[in-house]
Amino acid sequence: MTHADALRAELSRAARTLGAPDDVSPILERPRDPSFGDWATNLAMTLAKPLGKKPRDIAEALIAAMDMASVGVTAAEIAGPGFLNFRLDPGFQARGLLTILESPNTFGRLDIGHGERVVVEFVSANPTGPLHVGHGRQAALGDAISTLLEYTGWNVDREFYYNDAGAQIANLAKSTQAQVRAIGGAPLEIPEGGYHGDYIREIAERYVAEHPDDAAGDDLAAMQAYAVAALRHEQDLDMQAFGVKFDTYYLESSLYTDGSVNKTVEGLRASGHTYEEEGALFLRTTDFGDDKDRVMKKSAAKGGDYTYFVPDVAYHVTKWERGYHRAINVQGADHHSTITRVRAGLQALDIGIPKGYPDYVLHQMVTVMKGGEEVKISKRAGSYVTVRDLIDEVGRDAVRYFYLMRKGDSQLVFDVDLARSQSEENPVYYVQMAHARMCGIFRVGEIDATTVTGSGVDLGVLAEPAEQELVKQLLDFPATVKGAADNLEPHRIAAWLLETARAGHTWYHKHHVLGEPEAITRARLVLARATQLGIAAGLRILGLSAPERM
RNA sequence: GCGCCUAUAGCUCAAUUGGAUAGAGCAUCUGACUACGGAUCAGAAGGUUGGAGGUUCGAGUCCUUCUAGGCGCGCCA
Numbered sequence: 001m002t003h004a005d006a007l008r009a010e011l012s013r014a015a016r017t018l019g020a021p022d023d024v025s026p027i028l029e030r031p032r033d034p035s036f037g038d039w040a041t042n043l044a045m046t047l048a049k050p051l052g053k054k055p056r057d058i059a060e061a062l063i064a065a066m067d068m069a070s071v072g073v074t075a076a077e078i079a080g081p082g083f084l085n086f087r088l089d090p091g092f093q094a095r096g097l098l099t100i101l102e103s104p105n106t107f108g109r110l111d112i113g114h115g116e117r118v119v120v121e122f123v124s125a126n127p128t129g130p131l132h133v134g135h136g137r138q139a140a141l142g143d144a145i146s147t148l149l150e151y152t153g154w155n156v157d158r159e160f161y162y163n164d165a166g167a168q169i170a171n172l173a174k175s176t177q178a179q180v181r182a183i184g185g186a187p188l189e190i191p192e193g194g195y196h197g198d199y200i201r202e203i204a205e206r207y208v209a210e211h212p213d214d215a216a217g218d219d220l221a222a223m224q225a226y227a228v229a230a231l232r233h234e235q236d237l238d239m240q241a242f243g244v245k246f247d248t249y250y251l252e253s254s255l256y257t258d259g260s261v262n263k264t265v266e267g268l269r270a271s272g273h274t275y276e277e278e279g280a281l282f283l284r285t286t287d288f289g290d291d292k293d294r295v296m297k298k299s300a301a302k303g304g305d306y307t308y309f310v311p312d313v314a315y316h317v318t319k320w321e322r323g324y325h326r327a328i329n330v331q332g333a334d335h336h337s338t339i340t341r342v343r344a345g346l347q348a349l350d351i352g353i354p355k356g357y358p359d360y361v362l363h364q365m366v367t368v369m370k371g372g373e374e375v376k377i378s379k380r381a382g383s384y385v386t387v388r389d390l391i392d393e394v395g396r397d398a399v400r401y402f403y404l405m406r407k408g409d410s411q412l413v414f415d416v417d418l419a420r421s422q423s424e425e426n427p428v429y430y431v432q433m434a435h436a437r438m439c440g441i442f443r444v445g446e447i448d449a450t451t452v453t454g455s456g457v458d459l460g461v462l463a464e465p466a467e468q469e470l471v472k473q474l475l476d477f478p479a480t481v482k483g484a485a486d487n488l489e490p491h492r493i494a495a496w497l498l499e500t501a502r503a504g505h506t507w508y509h510k511h512h513v514l515g516e517p518e519a520i521t522r523a524r525l526v527l528a529r530a531t532q533l534g535i536a537a538g539l540r541i542l543g544l545s546a547p548e549r550m
Numbered sequence: 551g552c553g554c555c556u557a558u559a560g561c562u563c564a565a566u567u568g569g570a571u572a573g574a575g576c577a578u579c580u581g582a583c584u585a586c587g588g589a590u591c592a593g594a595a596g597g598u599u600g601g602a603g604g605u606u607c608g609a610g611u612c613c614u615u616c617u618a619g620g621c622g623c624g625c626c627a
Contacts, residue, residue, distance in 0.1 A: 029566060032573085042569060045607075055607080080570055081607055126627075168627060193626090280625055291553070291623075298625040308627045333621050336554055364555065365620065405575095406563055409555055411620060413562080427575060433589055444586045476566085483566065495564060498574070509591045528586090550589070 002478060003096050004028050004039070007071045007086065011043060014065035018058065020047055030476065034465075037077065037085035038093065038472060044082040055082025090468055091460030094523075096475045097530040098454045104533040108481045113154030117323055119248075120146045121358075122330035123239070124161040127231040128172045129197055131238045133414050134332055134366045136387040140403035140543070141363055142330040143244045144490035147541050149328075152485040157247040157324075161315060164228055165253040166308060171195065172231075173224035179204030180217035203230050238387050243396055243543055255311045255318070264314040264349070265296065265306070273348040288344035309338065313345030320346075320353050327358035328488065333409075336362055361488050363408035390414075394426075397544045401428035404542050405494040427498055431535065432547055434501035437508055438532035439548040445514045447525065454526040461523045466510050470503040470527060474534045481541070490542060497538045504531045 011026040026043040044059035051058060059078040068076060072092030077085045100107045122142025125135050146156045163169070175194035179201050182188040190196055207226050208215060214222060239246070255261050265281075268274055273284045279299030286293055296310050319327045331338075339360050346353045368385050390399050405427065406412065442449040462471060477496065484492040513524040536546040 027566090029569080032565090032570070036570075040570085045569085048607085083570065163627070166627065278625085282625095295625045302625045305625090307625070312627095333555065335622085335627090337622050338627090339554095362555080362621095367620090410563080411556070429589060430575085433587085437587065437590085441586045479566075487567085491564085492566090495574085498564095502574080505590060506592095508586080509588095512585065514586050549587085 003072065003088075003093065003475065004479070007039060007073070010066055010071045011041060011062070014062050015043060015047065017065050018047075018061050019051060021050065030472065031085060034469065036079065036083075037075070038088045038468075039086045041084050041086075042082070044078075044084060048082070058082070059084050089460075090463045091458065093468070093475075094459035094462045094471050094527075097459065097471060097526055100474065100530045100533050101452065101454050101526065104537070107533060107537055108477045109151055109153070110478065110482055110485070111153035112482070112485065113149065113152055115153060115155050116325065117155045117157070118149055118326040118328065119157045119159050119319055119322075119324040120149070120328045120330065121159045121161055123235075123244075124163070124331075125235060126163045126168050127228045127235065128168050128195060129231065130199060131235050131387045133368055133385050133387065133390060135238075136242070136390060136399065137363055137366050137403045137408075137412065138330050138332070139239060139242050139244045139387070140400045141361065141408055141490065144404055144493075144542050145328065145330065145361065145488050147543065148481070148485045148488070148490060148493070151481060151541060154326075158245065159248045159250055160246045161250045161252065162232070163252045163308075165256060165311070166305075167193075169224060169228065172200075172227050173220050175200050176204055176207065176223045176227045177217045177220060180208055180214075180223065183208050184215055184217065199231075199234075200227075203227050206230070241388055241391050241396070242400070250315065250318075252311050252315070255314045260314040260318060261306060261311050264317060264345075265310060267349045267351070268296065268313075268345065271348045271350060283345065283348060285341055285344035285348075288340070288347050290340045290344055294341055294344075309341045309345065312338065312342050313349075316342055316346055316358060317349065317351070317353075319358065320351075328361060329358050330361045330363070333362045333364050336360075359488075361408060364411040366412045366414055368414050385414075397428050397432070398426045400543055401426060401494065404490050407489065407491050427494075428544060429550070430505075431497045431501040431539065432545070433550060434504040434508075435532060435535045435539070435546050436548060436550045438504065438528045438535070441513050441525075441528050442532075443548075445525075449529055449532065452525050452529045457522045457526055458519060459523050459526065461520055462527055464507075464511060466503070466507040467524075467527060470500075470507045470531065473500050473503045474530055477534055477537070493538050493541050497535060497542075500531070500535055500538070504535070507531075 008026050008028055012024050015024045015026065016022065024043075024047075026041050028039050028041050031037060031040040044055045044062060047058050048055045056078055059082050062084065063076045063078070066073075066076070068074070072089045073086045074089050075087040079085055120142055122138045123131070123135050125131055131139075142158065146158050149156045171191065171194050174191045175196075178188060178190050178194065183204060203226070207223060211219075211222065211226075217223065268283060273287055274296065275282050275284065279301065280295050281297035282293045283296050284293050294309060295307050298305050298307065316327070343355070343357065346357060347355065402414075403412070439449075462468070480492055480496040484490055507527070511524065513521060513528055515521070516524065539546045
């Protein structure tokens with residue numbers, strides 16, 4: 001139980017003695033202005049209506065009813081329209097640090113998920129080209145969201161869905177074939193809707209070298225398989241360079257071969273939500289909030305294939321059937337129209353899948369600037385900036401932090417030319433530096449940091465304002481983790497790290513640890529150790545390294 | 551035209567989900583290195599939160615409307 005929990009409980013108890021309902025749950029906040037104290041609550045204002053009294057009178061009664069000493073409160077004041085401000089005993093507050101030292105690996109961890117399984121799907125790029133900067137945002141977001149969920153008690157699987165079937169793959173195969181034939185001397189004719197990137201040429205060259213029997217480029221299936229395998233391998237290397245590991249790779253093609261697509265179509269037909277029109281099969285998605293019905297199966301005149309959303313529905317059925325009762329899809333905002341469609345398909349099947357399944361985290365587009373101009377990202381035209389370029393340019397940590405420091409639903413401008421100069425001022429180094437500094441204290445003092453337990457240390461001497469601020473900041477970590485996990489917003493961790501680093505740097509600069517009177521050195525070592533562990537924990541959630549020296 | 555997202559300091563972004571005097575970084579200006587790392591610190595300046603109404607003790611946050619931008623609206627994926 002954190003100190004905030006204890007204070008909340010005491011507030012609830014006091015409120016009930018005044019006649020408040022049993023389920024009263026006071027909200028504690030850190031006041032913006034530290035001169036207002038360490039904790040503040042608006043409880044008296046929210047109770048004004050149900051109790052029929054003035055907020056300030058209720059606040060006074062609450063103060064009288066509370067046992068302040070038991071929760072370390074040294075002063076309580078009423079302010080403004082009825083805020084209650086609490087001031088804490090410094091030593092009482094600092095003892096919260098001991099929980100960090102006792103179990104560094106569980107600091108901030110919560111059990112919201114109760115070990116239930118959740119699948120987080122992200123990147124899911126078609127194997128038709130290298131991963132570009134937009135995929136990088138997904139990789140950073142998806143990975144951090146996954147770690148956040150693990151941190152809060154979920155059993156998480158990271159999944160990559162490969163659209164290795166359908167029209168785009170056929171285009172890839174034909175584009176490869178055109179390049180293979182061009183190598184053989186034929187004029188280069190990239191098909192309509194085909195891919196123009198140089199990487200197709202390279203794949204074709206390797207194909208020719210490894211398939212001397214098909215120099216003419218007649219075996220389209222072989223070229224398709226070869227190109228897909230080559231691009232999947234490239235994408236794997238990209239993700240490896242970014243430090244992202246997937247637990248499962250799910251192939252769209254398998255949904256056809258194992259009968260899932262057919263089963264889904266039969267289920268939808270049986271549901272009564274389908275109809276035929278002009279030779280095509282439609283799903284009445286308007287029954288589930290879509291603005292128009294969608295084609296499931298094209299008419300014979302258009303090829304008679306299933307449209308993409310049919311395997312998409314089948315795919316999400318497998319998620320449910322594989323035991324994931326929670327599913328989160330991280331996708332670019334350009335895919336948002338699929339949300340209604342997929343959910344409609346799952347509802348139409350009526351197989352017990354809840355309405356909001358799956359969850360979506362949409363992120364806005366990434367714009368790339370190069371040479372002062374916007375680079376239009378187009379795989380088909382062959383113009384883009386890859387994730388790997390970015391990592392090579394500025395480093396993994398800086399790229400990850402850059403993606404994660406802002407909310408997903410704001411657009412992101414990535415200026416490639418400024419990437420390097422920005423990287424030197426990237427806040428991630430500021431944060432890592434704070435961690436390295438704490439490590440430096442132990443290095444210079446020749447102290448094994450793991451032996452600092454805080455037992456027998458009087459933490460009451462950590463009374464300097466800079467120390468109290470750092471203590472409070474560190475103890476806010478669990479609440480920050482909860483907020484970030486509940487909202488699937490890793491940028492909150494980035495913001496916490498920045499604040500903590502600032503508080504750490506300030507404290508470090510103002511107050512010396514080593515060479516002080518023993519009582520002070522011992523207490524400050526506890527604070528240094530807690531800061532080191534806290535920052536490392538935050539960095540770990542975002543997938544960033546915590547270097548001991550820089 | 552319809553749907554989703556966005557608009558906050560010169561720039562890039564926050565704001566504990568409706569709380570008190572809207573905060574950081576970068577850039578600009580002024581200061582601080584003989585102590586654990588100056589990749590740092592202290593300070594200054596910078597705002598009608600796109601406009602207008604509304605809801606209430608209280609609005610950057612919720613509602614209405616307007617403006618501007620992004621994305622989507624296919625028998626493409």
